[in-house]
Amino acid sequence: MTATPARRPTGFYPVFLNLRGRRAVVVGGGAVAEQKVLGLLDAGAHVTVVSRETTPRLEDLAAQGAIEVRRRPYRRGDLADAWLAIAATDDRAVNDAVWAEAEEEGIPLNAVDDLDHCSFIAPAIHREGDVTVAVSTSGKSPALAVRLRDRIAKLIGPAEARLCDLLGELRRELGARVPDARARTELWYRIVDSDVVEFVRRGDMGGARRRIDHLVGGTVASARPQPNRERGIVYLVGAGPGDPGLITVKGLEILRSADVVVYDRLVHPALVDQAPSGAERVFVGKHARGGGGGRSPEQTEIDELLIERARRGRVVVRLKGGDPFVFGRGAEECQALRAAGIAVQVIPGVTAAIAAPGAAGIPVTHRRYASAFAVVTGHQCEGASALDWEALARMPTLVVLMGLSALPEITARLLAHGADPDTPAAVVASGTLPAQRVVVGTIATIAALVTEAELDPPATVVVGEVVRVGRLVRERAPRRAAAAVRP
Numbered sequence: 001m002t003a004t005p006a007r008r009p010t011g012f013y014p015v016f017l018n019l020r021g022r023r024a025v026v027v028g029g030g031a032v033a034e035q036k037v038l039g040l041l042d043a044g045a046h047v048t049v050v051s052r053e054t055t056p057r058l059e060d061l062a063a064q065g066a067i068e069v070r071r072r073p074y075r076r077g078d079l080a081d082a083w084l085a086i087a088a089t090d091d092r093a094v095n096d097a098v099w100a101e102a103e104e105e106g107i108p109l110n111a112v113d114d115l116d117h118c119s120f121i122a123p124a125i126h127r128e129g130d131v132t133v134a135v136s137t138s139g140k141s142p143a144l145a146v147r148l149r150d151r152i153a154k155l156i157g158p159a160e161a162r163l164c165d166l167l168g169e170l171r172r173e174l175g176a177r178v179p180d181a182r183a184r185t186e187l188w189y190r191i192v193d194s195d196v197v198e199f200v201r202r203g204d205m206g207g208a209r210r211r212i213d214h215l216v217g218g219t220v221a222s223a224r225p226q227p228n229r230e231r232g233i234v235y236l237v238g239a240g241p242g243d244p245g246l247i248t249v250k251g252l253e254i255l256r257s258a259d260v261v262v263y264d265r266l267v268h269p270a271l272v273d274q275a276p277s278g279a280e281r282v283f284v285g286k287h288a289r290g291g292g293g294g295r296s297p298e299q300t301e302i303d304e305l306l307i308e309r310a311r312r313g314r315v316v317v318r319l320k321g322g323d324p325f326v327f328g329r330g331a332e333e334c335q336a337l338r339a340a341g342i343a344v345q346v347i348p349g350v351t352a353a354i355a356a357p358g359a360a361g362i363p364v365t366h367r368r369y370a371s372a373f374a375v376v377t378g379h380q381c382e383g384a385s386a387l388d389w390e391a392l393a394r395m396p397t398l399v400v401l402m403g404l405s406a407l408p409e410i411t412a413r414l415l416a417h418g419a420d421p422d423t424p425a426a427v428v429a430s431g432t433l434p435a436q437r438v439v440v441g442t443i444a445t446i447a448a449l450v451t452e453a454e455l456d457p458p459a460t461v462v463v464g465e466v467v468r469v470g471r472l473v474r475e476r477a478p479r480r481a482a483a484a485v486r487p
């Protein structure tokens, strides 16, 4: 028999204390002490402050009878009856004395900024209703803990707090309906991983309850929940222009609750990774970023796939590059889904039409140079074109998506319809991504410059005086010297 190796202590033991009605003593009366007192009062503690001087806020609280203040220096015995103590002074000798008493009496003590005199430390917290997130760095860097807390806080808002309340209300009922503890645990995860929070976010608490009810119904009917037809929904989510950080917060939340993700060629793999590990992933582009081959599914096949999965009760995320409604066939998918009676919701995204020029420092509008812009597809620029080229040639800013291969025809048409050959033009390839490249020229030169630079798609063309603004931005930036092509 081998002995279990001894576990090495790894740090502080995290807990949430119930201080309601219990005495807490704070030694010190400055701004830090004030913050500690407010936190203790929020937790329902009876607070005693020991300090000759106190902040105006602490004075107010004392005048209202919300706290007791001993207006004198700390003396031994002040921790009598205390359940917890905080030393918020910058006097090490005082901390030493408070620590000695606390240790002798077995009272947990936190001495602010003095780890040697701490039997507990306070994490950086974020509270939203009854949801509390606490971040600790074991006292090594409170500033880092605060910043990490801030990042996490962005994921937890009023909807999560309301969902927490709802789940709290349902706890007893669910215990009775699903007596098997294991099935119940699985069910709780299924509920919180589902799109219930979306109903809560829309303020549809009735819908949220019905959704939970369906999930519970499935669990009660069998060990595995039966897919529920009514539950099926398709979210058309804009994945943004390339950089995975440019999806919306809402889009990301929905993606993280998907049962099925159907994604395009231009969607960054890091975003597809955000779907739950058990989610089905279906690639419907010809080839993914960076490789692969194969036949591109017809639009009708994609529509059928979305409809079929939704009918099986799945939460389907149709992840599309940029914004789903900008040259993304999002509208057609929406129509097909609606015609099939499938619930569909659109989560807009950041379109490459604006973000790719923006990432190159080119604004599509400018108070001085451009009070309007048009976005066209390059596919409309080849052969017989239905576009009004005279109007486009006069447009202050013209943005062309999918226009890389047709660039010589696009510039020729603009010139034929009266555009000035010296009008600045730029092409931004792989905008917002590390591989971003920008070629800058004029209507007369841009097509040749792009051929010379061997730019790869995806690329966005932008024509107009605004390109000059982008150029100024780049010329001023250090290590970004003016050049026709830059990585």
Ligand SMILES: C[S@@+](CC[C@H](N)C(=O)[O-])C[C@H]1O[C@@H](n2cnc3c(N)ncnc32)[C@H](O)[C@@H]1O
Binding pocket: 240, 241, 242, 266, 320, 321, 322, 323, 324, 325, 326, 327, 328, 350, 351, 352, 353, 356, 400, 401, 402, 403, 428, 429, 430, 431, 432, 433, 457, 458, 459, 460, 461
């Ligand atoms: C089929 S359209 C889809 C547009 C997408 N719905 C949007 O709103 O960005 C694809 C075209 O968008 C442009 N595009 C997409 N991602 C890009 C990127 N990272 N940089 C430059 N252009 C991009 C290219 O013109 C590409 O051919």
